[in-house]
Amino acid sequence: MLPFDPVTARLIVAIAQHGSIGRAAERENIASSAVSRRLSDIEARLGVALFDRSLQGARLTPAGEVYVAGCRDVLRRIEDLNTQMSDFGTAEHGWLRLACTSSSLSGRLPELLARYAAAHPGVRLDIQEMSAPNALAAIDDGQADIAFVADNNELTRFETGAFEDDDVLVLCSPDHPLAARLGSGRLISFDEVAEHEVVGVHHSGAMDRLLSAAAAATGRILGERVKVETFPSLVRMVEAGFGIGFMRSTSLHLLAGTDVISARLSDDWARRKLVHVRRPASPLSQPIKAFLTLAAGTYRNTG
Template sequence: MEHFIVSMKCSKVPWGDDMAPFDSVTARLILLLAETGSIGRAAEREGIASSAVSRRVSDLESRLGVVLFDRSAHGVRLTTAGEAYAEGCRIVLRAIADLDVVMAEFGSGQRGSLRLACTSSALTGRLPELLARYAARNDGIDLDIQEMSAAKALLALDEGRADIAIVSDNYDFTRFEIKAFEDDRVWVLAPPDHPLATRIEPRKDIGFLDVIDYPIVGIHQAGSLDRLLAEAARKAGRQLTETVRVESFPALVRMVEAGFGVGFLRSTSLHLLAGTDLVCAPLGESWALRQLLVARRKSTPLSAAMKSFIALCSETYSPSS
């Protein structure tokens, strides 16, 4: 708790001596509103009425004497004061979550929980089998698996909504402890009648610059693979030409099958090509070989459930040759 106390002395906290006690429900709503930009979506996520959300925020603003959100027909957006208050909420909620972990360690150790935030790439790779093995070893541990983008998974760690994240390696991990989980190369796929098919079919390495000028099926705007490809194109002085953009790897495979362009897929998702006539090959550039990482906040207490999961990840990790 020392880190929390120092932070609280240095930061403006979301209540004072003359104000009501800290309300964790309202704090979560503030963070949900900041994330979604919508009262309706925040209310749906929290399972309460939109009117109740509006009332809580209005009451809080009245007590604080500041406006936390700018309202418009398009939704809500944090003001400068709102950003400061939201950061205070993150500090307190994270400290509460950390305290819960510490208190749980005083129990028998026979029961517990593990909240895992992971990307779709992790779930289409070896993670499901590893989770089955973990569950068999730890039948008293409740697993909460949350699929989300890498950026949101790391945010969930920051806000105390997840214990461990499994994400791609192209993010800032300064405040996280990380370990390798799975090696993951980027592959290109195309229909058998595509001009690239004769070069792709032998499943030998192909250069990114040999592919980039063809129409492309995009994936996950601002997702880790999208960011990786966009950065590679920028460094090459080229631009990706996307005919369509999809939000899942199965959808990407279907759109490539339909002839909308070539696609890029992680090796952890190559099993999605089973039953198709698509051809594929790995990109030969060094940047195309990535890793999925197991991440946790350095400042978060390490529970027994977290320790055993991280140990199993390390025990079963097999580097690519």
Template sequence: MAPFDSVTARLILLLAETGSIGRAAEREGIASSAVSRRVSDLEARLGVVLFDRSAQGVRLTPAGEAYAEGCRTVLRSIADLDALMAEFGSGQRGSLRLACTSSALTGRLPELLARYAQKFPGIEIAIAEMGAAKALLALDEGRGDVAIVSDNYDFNRFEIRPFEDERVWVLVPPDHPLAQAIEPRKALSFDAVVPHAMVGVHHAGSLDRLLSEAAVKLGHPMVETLRVESFPALVRMVEAGFGIGFLRSTSLHLLAGTDLVCAPLSEPWAMRQLLVARRKSSPQSAATRSFIALCAETYAPSA
């Protein structure tokens, strides 16, 4: 069976409508002989007569009626498919696969995604929470379209844009010696806090790497009493008196209901960014373009 020919199918329907090879040819802007040849070739291939021909024109045979109805069905399906692909191309349909850190999910990302979902209800959103290194690996391996990660990684292979500014804060119990040095709205230097025992979080995570590198530069490695794997657990352990802790500003809401005191670190390196990243060489769907555009539209740099 030869492939379905949509041009010939449209001619069949036009002949059925006009009843005239000449009028059909005129409507299509082609020669009458070309119309006749297409119909004859199709009838020969199918082994049936599609039209009764007479001096008055052409009329569908019963086989022709069945074939014409099939042409209408196929052409409708093609039109529906074109419309569906147009929705995907415009970003009204499709999928968005996000690989993001817990810092992103505790910041403005949930509200932004809610806005995105309201604007593009046909986009299916899939979120995978993971460390920054794994999120970038997910982009490399094609398991994610966009990653939202901290800025202290190698981004040579990626196209990046700022997503959210965040500062590193130190948190301590109210009876800790450092609590007396913390003043409202006043930053604290890292060298004043690094001698104190701390609760670590996410070994080899972006915050862990950032603090460890800063401590090495000071020549004063940090002392950990224990290590946890989540920021809520870190807050609880600091509350219990196991040491000081560090959070990004996007996670400060976790302190609600506690009596912990906190202060931002004063060093320039403590002001970081979450970035929106995508692999430069990967094709960018309309859904991805729409999400990145919304991120840029709603990004507000810190003063």
């Protein structure tokens, strides 16, 4: 039987996170059969089942809940130890692991990382794009040093700092009834635009959740004529006249070369920010300190 090791811990946590041996194997770049054997081995050694397996996936048993919590703690301790050891060096060496949402990578983060890399060429950057829930899970599991997510996620257990303003915009085509109002340069309320057909994007994503909550608060149901998966597709469908759209201000560059008109929403909930997130108890290596200092020094609140 295989002994317990960090690889096993990561696999157990990945299975719990994804609810699937196959998806966990894909994330860890290991054959599904090898993951299944390793799981069976550890269950045989412990004498308990960690997961209930079925055609629908793998669901944690009560024993599995306890074991996964222990695995997460082990992984955090290992990564924290690595970070503490790197602190004996300087900001010029080591590595920086970032979990980034698409929102953050479409804003100022790439340029900031380029500045950081130029100033600290000896630091290895590990940058992974993922959804906000996965980015926060990476922080919880010690797989990332810093995550970048929108501030409408559940962040009470983390240490956070403002990184970039990311207000919600409403878009329309030049021949849309709202075109003159949006082109006036003034803020506009969600209630003024919500009666129009909408091009939806990213079901259950951060923007979708914001809009659904705003519509529910006013007793409205947004009329979605079409739904797309990406913001470039949304811009094209809005430009073609399929309805209004909503987009974050960090994606304004997507409007370049189009006739699409945009305006910021005036509602408080639409004044969104991207934040950087860490575990409060995790140590700060020199590379992490240097990056956070750079990020804080370049943040500008646009009011």
